[in-house]
Amino acid sequence: MLSFTEENYLKAIYRLSEGGTKSVLTSEIAEMMSTKAASVTDMIKKLSLKNLIGYEKYYGVKITKQGKSEALMVIRKHRLWETFLVEKLQFTWDEVHDVAEQLEHIQSNLLIEKLDEFLGFPTADPHGHPIPDKNGKIQTVRQIPLADLVTSKKCVIRSVKDGSPSFLQYLSKIGVYIGAPVVILEKIEFDGSLEILIDGNKKVFISRDAAQNLLVTE
Amino acid sequence: MLSFTEENYLKAIYRLSEGGTKSVLTSEIAEMMSTKAASVTDMIKKLSLKNLIGYEKYYGVKITKQGKSEALMVIRKHRLWETFLVEKLQFTWDEVHDVAEQLEHIQSNLLIEKLDEFLGFPTADPHGHPIPDKNGKIQTVRQIPLADLVTSKKCVIRSVKDGSPSFLQYLSKIGVYIGAPVVILEKIEFDGSLEILIDGNKKVFISRDAAQNLLVTE
DNA sequence: ATATTTTTTTAGACTAGTCTAAACTTTTAT
């Protein structure tokens, strides 16, 4: 059984490993965990002993099959709890992350399976991020940044890349939500900002940065 | 903010203080927490410094107003979560305690208030134990052990004193549940066991011990 | 190719919580 801390490290290493085959560096983990490199080295040794990661001194770590599976279960719990908070307790999508960060460490298979069922086996959390199933399988759909879409092509908002509360609050304010139909009306040459039409009736300008953080499907 | 461990100690001290004005002894706490007296002494000093308990060396501790309030909030969370697990996730009443023991330590006022509302502001948990409100107020109803009731008087099962999974499973098996109407048909002189009628249609014999652990109202 | 800078690891210290063993205080028995 993994400790609270071990689970958090493992999740960080998993996220840093995603979509990349090379080793995750000590400094990257320290950065993501807001901790010091020396602490990371200590933890790396522990996780390596438990065969959750492979470790080569001075060259970083690679997550193992077993480690990935454990990390996916933590992510599964995190996203199911976030879904619960929004769907059942009427949290807004910017309020759920910190609480889910605690709830994801509750140890009970029965609980998580029953929660999954209660929620109707959702496949994505309130931010559009996929929820791994009980076997760790993730349903992936190709999504592209809104910034990369051509003008006047219809698309649907599917997820946010950066889920910081302030960005999420901003999105709610301008009327962007997961599932919203959007078209780009005009790309502003000068700064890369976009004028978009949401829901067929709301025109707004969003920055290049914002458009980069919104993922859509055509 | 209290740690996980501090909360557990405080809850134990609160429970040992209930319905009694004299000090709680180190050994009693150690017993309840399944730990050693030396560890208790260490923790006692910490809680005392935080003014959650009063401590007189060699003579045990007394919980303070502030300590009681903190303990009640942990108990509130514990019982709300147990209610959630049974009402919403279809757990049985013997399955919820250990999970609630973890969930009670999640730190979020918003979460607990929303959960309370989601559950319809329940006043008792699945074992019939009262749920403190957000101000720590407990609604108390006078309940007596079924063992102390006179023969042929109608009563309703309100709560269980000992909530161990095996006792709860046994109760379910014989058809006893919170809210069940019961009458004592006969008290067996020999061993104090009772023949009772549940729901007006199920006759069973229960031990004196069992009858002592079932609390009822007339 | 060598020197400098950057990154990583090690060494040693600190906190929270736990334990055993020893010392001390209170209670109980004679």
Place this chain on the structure above:
DNA sequence: ATAAAAGTTTAGACTAGTCTAAAAAAATAT
């Protein structure tokens, strides 16, 4: 009243996790 027993506290050690400072290795610049 004194001795024995029981309960409590202290002392010192251990684990998990963290940190700073120093040492070591790798990457980069000259």
